[in-house]
Amino acid sequence: MDTGWDLEFADDAGRCFARQYGLPPMTGRVIGWLLVCDPAAQTIAQIAESLQASRTGVTAAARQLEDWSWLRRSRTAGERVDRVRLHPEVWSRLLDNQSEYAALGVLARRGLATAGGESRVRLAELAAFAEFLAEKMPGLVAEWQTRLDAVHAGHRR
Known part of the structure; x- marks a missing residue:
């Protein structure tokens, strides 16, 4: 049974990164989600659905994180969609x-x-x-x- 702890964690991360680092809350929510989601690599659509957020907002957050080298994009052979995950050496x-x-x-x-x-x-x-x-x-x-x-x-x- 899904308790929603992962969404709550992502929301908490959004507030934390906004308060502590001045990031847009959505950027922090994406970081939070990518810390707890399974599988670790997610499509923008999966992240948006999980966070109950717009794909546009998630895309903008992912771009910002990718610009900072916090995210890594990948594509499985035969798929037409990218998946993003936290860079393994982000910290x-x-x-x-x-x-x-x-x-x-x-x-x-x-x-x-x-x-x-x-x-x-x-x-x-x-x-x-x-x-x-x-x-x-x-x-x-x-x-x-x-x-x-x-x-x-x-x-x-």
């Missing part, structure tokens, strides 16, 4: 984004080259933050991979 990729940290550092240093007064302190903080992330994230990614390997090993038993 690792959020941590391991060296180019983003480097871009923040470049931006801050460019500002420091011309800024004066109190703005220099704010820019120096940003530069230090970007440098800190660039230094620490590779270690966090390695720690995460170790933990992820343990999670996978625990589910293979």
